Amino acid sequence: MTIPLAVSPAPTRPTAPAFALLGTVQIVLISGITVVSVALPAIQDELRLSGGDLALVSTAYGLAFSGLLLLGGRLADLYGRRQVFMLGLGLFGVSSAAAALAPGLALLLTARFAQGIGAALAAPSAMALLGVLFPDPHRRARATAVWGGLAGIGATGGMLLSGVFAEWASWRWAFGVPVIAAALAIVAAPRLLPADRPVRRARIDILGAALVTAGLSTLSYGLVESSYGPLIGGVVLLLTFMVVESRTAVPLVPPAFFAAPRRAVALAAIVLGSAGMATSFFFLSLHLQQVRGLSPLLTSAAFLPYGAVLIGTGAVAGRLLGRFGIRIVLTTGLIMAAAGLALVSRFDGGGLVAGLLVLPFGIGLTFAGATVAAVADVPDEQAGLAGGVVNTAMEIGPTLGLAVLVSLAAVQAGDTTSGYGFALGIAAVAFILIAPIAALLLRTPQQEPGKNSIRRRTS
Numbered sequence: 001m002t003i004p005l006a007v008s009p010a011p012t013r014p015t016a017p018a019f020a021l022l023g024t025v026q027i028v029l030i031s032g033i034t035v036v037s038v039a040l041p042a043i044q045d046e047l048r049l050s051g052g053d054l055a056l057v058s059t060a061y062g063l064a065f066s067g068l069l070l071l072g073g074r075l076a077d078l079y080g081r082r083q084v085f086m087l088g089l090g091l092f093g094v095s096s097a098a099a100a101l102a103p104g105l106a107l108l109l110t111a112r113f114a115q116g117i118g119a120a121l122a123a124p125s126a127m128a129l130l131g132v133l134f135p136d137p138h139r140r141a142r143a144t145a146v147w148g149g150l151a152g153i154g155a156t157g158g159m160l161l162s163g164v165f166a167e168w169a170s171w172r173w174a175f176g177v178p179v180i181a182a183a184l185a186i187v188a189a190p191r192l193l194p195a196d197r198p199v200r201r202a203r204i205d206i207l208g209a210a211l212v213t214a215g216l217s218t219l220s221y222g223l224v225e226s227s228y229g230p231l232i233g234g235v236v237l238l239l240t241f242m243v244v245e246s247r248t249a250v251p252l253v254p255p256a257f258f259a260a261p262r263r264a265v266a267l268a269a270i271v272l273g274s275a276g277m278a279t280s281f282f283f284l285s286l287h288l289q290q291v292r293g294l295s296p297l298l299t300s301a302a303f304l305p306y307g308a309v310l311i312g313t314g315a316v317a318g319r320l321l322g323r324f325g326i327r328i329v330l331t332t333g334l335i336m337a338a339a340g341l342a343l344v345s346r347f348d349g350g351g352l353v354a355g356l357l358v359l360p361f362g363i364g365l366t367f368a369g370a371t372v373a374a375v376a377d378v379p380d381e382q383a384g385l386a387g388g389v390v391n392t393a394m395e396i397g398p399t400l401g402l403a404v405l406v407s408l409a410a411v412q413a414g415d416t417t418s419g420y421g422f423a424l425g426i427a428a429v430a431f432i433l434i435a436p437i438a439a440l441l442l443r444t445p446q447q448e449p450g451k452n453s454i455r456r457r458t459s
Contacts, residue, residue, distance in 0.1 A: 015133045018192040019143060021185060022126045022133075023150055025089065028181045029119040030154025031161065032061050032092075033398065035178075038162040038285060038296045039171035043108075046171075053105055055225070059399070060109050064116025065123075066395030067217035071209040073124035073388020074252050077381055078204065080196030081125045081132065084384075086189050088121025093182030100175035115178075120388075127387030131380060132194050141372050142318030148371030149314030149364045151394050152277055156307035156360075159281060163300025208252035211241035216392070223403035253385065261441045266373035269330060269438060270393040273366040275401025276337055276427050280344055280359060282402060283409070283420040287347060291417060305353075306360045313364030326369045326376075327442035331435045333365025338431035345424035347417050362431075373442060401427070 036043060036058060044054050076084040095114035102108035130147060134140035165174045219234025221227070245251040258264055281303070288294045288302055321329050340359025343351045371390055378386040408426055409419035 018129075018133050021188055021192050022129055023147065024181065025085075025122060025126055025185050026147065026150045027154040027157060028178055029065075029092070029123050030151050030394075031158030032096075032115055032119060032178060033065070033395075034155050034158030034281065035162050035174045036171065037159055037281070038300055039166040039174060042166050042171045042296075047105060047108070049105060056109055057105075057112060059220070060112035061116040061119070062395055062399060063217050063220050064113045065119045066116075066220055066392055066399070067213045068117055068120035069124060069388040069392040069395065070212050070216075070253060070385070071388075072120040072122075073128070073384040073386070073391075074204065074209070075121065076125040076128050076384030076387070081128045081384060082189060082193045082195050085122050085125035085129065085193070086186055088118045088123075088125065089182045089186050089189075090118070091115075092118030092122060093179050093186070094118075096175045096178040096182065100172045100179070120391075123391045124384050124387030127375075127390065128383035129193060131383045138322065141321060144372045144375060145317040145321045145368040146314050148367035148369070149310060149317055151274065151367060152310040152360060152363050153307060153314065155277060155281065156303055156310060159285070159303055160300045160307065163296040163298075167295060167297035167300075203250045205245075205248055205250055205252040208241060208244055208248065211237055211244060212252065215241055216396070220396070220399045223399050226403065226407065253389070254382075257382070257385070257389070260377075262373050262376070265434070265438050265441045266330075266370040267389065267393045268434060269334065269366055269370040270374065270390060271397040271400065272334075272430060272434060273337065273363050273370065274394045274397030275405075276341055276359075276397075276431065277363050278398030279401045279405045279427060280341065280424060282406070283424060284344065284352075287417060287420060303356070306356050309357055309360040310364050313361050314368070317364060317368035320365070321368065321372060326373050327439055329365050330369030330373065330442065331439045333362050333367075333369055334431045334435040334438060336362030337366055338362070338428040338435070341424050341428035341431065345421040345428065347421055 040054055040058060043049065043057060047053075049057070072084070072088065092115055095111045095118060099108055099111035099115065102111055127147065130143050131140060134143045161174050161177060162171070165171055215234050215237030217234075218230045218237060222230030222232075222234055242255075245253055246255055258267075284302070285299055288299045289296070294302070317329070336358055340355045340357075340362050343355030343358060346352070346355075374390050374393075375383075375386045405423040405427060409416075409423040412419040412422040
């Protein structure tokens with residue numbers, strides 16, 4: 001099968017409104033993961049779902065999202081970033097409306113899976129468009145740094161929406177926000193985003209796409225359900241995918257893409273950052289409602305400082321990268337995130353408040369530095385693929401983190417809070433362990449594209 005390979009011309013329109021559009025969409029897509037988190041008890045009561053049904057509702061979006069991101073990124077490179085972006089948004093918006101109107105489990109699950117498919121098309125396309133909007137290396141590095149922090153803002157925003165609607169209206173209204181956002185973005189995209197134009201033809205690696213989609217989805221399902229069959233099946237499918245990619249002429253993901261040590265450690269940091277953020281949300285939400293007796297609204301409100309710090313960190317991350325470089329920003333972020341997790345793990349008043357301020361600062365710096373490092377030196381024709389890989393790392397992290405840390409919390413002797421604290425303490429140790437590795441592998445000058453290009457420009 002051959003299709004046009006899209007190459008983007010230089011943009012001739014204002015970049016600020018276009019970046020605002022793409023960033024807003026990214027926040028909404030990520031918020032889809034957590035938008036039902038606080039409202040899960042209300043969904044269970046209204047639709048009379050079992051615990052297993054509720055777990056599927058919670059994870060269906062993420063399973064489809066993470067499983068199809070690599071294919072979505074490749075399609076963006078081949079068909080055109082704006083076209084795939086708008087197609088994904090259309091599917092995301094329609095399926096969000098279906099979720100809001102779902103009378104029972106079957107339609108709700110179908111809608112959540114379809115939401116994930118739409119997000120998997122739109123998210124890597126949006127990230128790939130950054131290279132079109134910001135062809136200058138130093139401006140691109142700053143924009144990418146800000147982009148790295150949007151995932152945390154989206155996840156926090158989803159939790160806030162979930163709590164507000166669960167308390168004051170209905171969980172169904174939480175799906176109305178994505179519908180409105182998708183509709184507005186589709187209308188604005190042709191005016192604000194540059195179009196792609198085909199210049200040559202290329203082939204889609206259908207077998208590779210099927211293997212990686214099935215492998216990631218099966219592995220994620222096995223992790224969520226703690227089922228060894230899907231876990232083993234997912235690993236086998238992913239190993240087969242790696243063998244196929246090494247032998248095909250036009251691979252979905254060229255093996256050389258992961259050959260750079262800096263990219264490997266950057267992606268590992270993204271996985272760890274998203275895992276730490278998701279598990280801290282999960283444990284804190286349960287602790288505040290089950291142990292401290294807070295309502296869904298107050299539980300969501302407790303995360304307002306977290307979201308405010310994430311927004312502030314995203315606003316200054318580009319400047320920090322320009323002044324100090326990727327290595328210092330990323331390692332500082334990892335260390336600060338570890339400190340924040342350690343504070344939160346105590347679950348006392350002062351430690352919890354301090355942790356909710358320190359943790360998002362560290363997570364924000366981690367995402368910013370790691371995202372810039374992961375996409376540095378990526379050719380334009382692989383920009384969509386890079387966006388897919390980065391978003392896949394963000395999606396795998398929560399699934400992996402929840403599976404591992406919830407299991408650790410369950411086997412820890414003592415009360416529930418002690419188990420949560422033990423699991424978050426293990427997560428803090430993981431951040432500390434990866435920090436020196438990141439510092440070592442990001443020492444070379446080519447790892448500081450934002451820093452070097454800004455200095456050259458100002459000298």
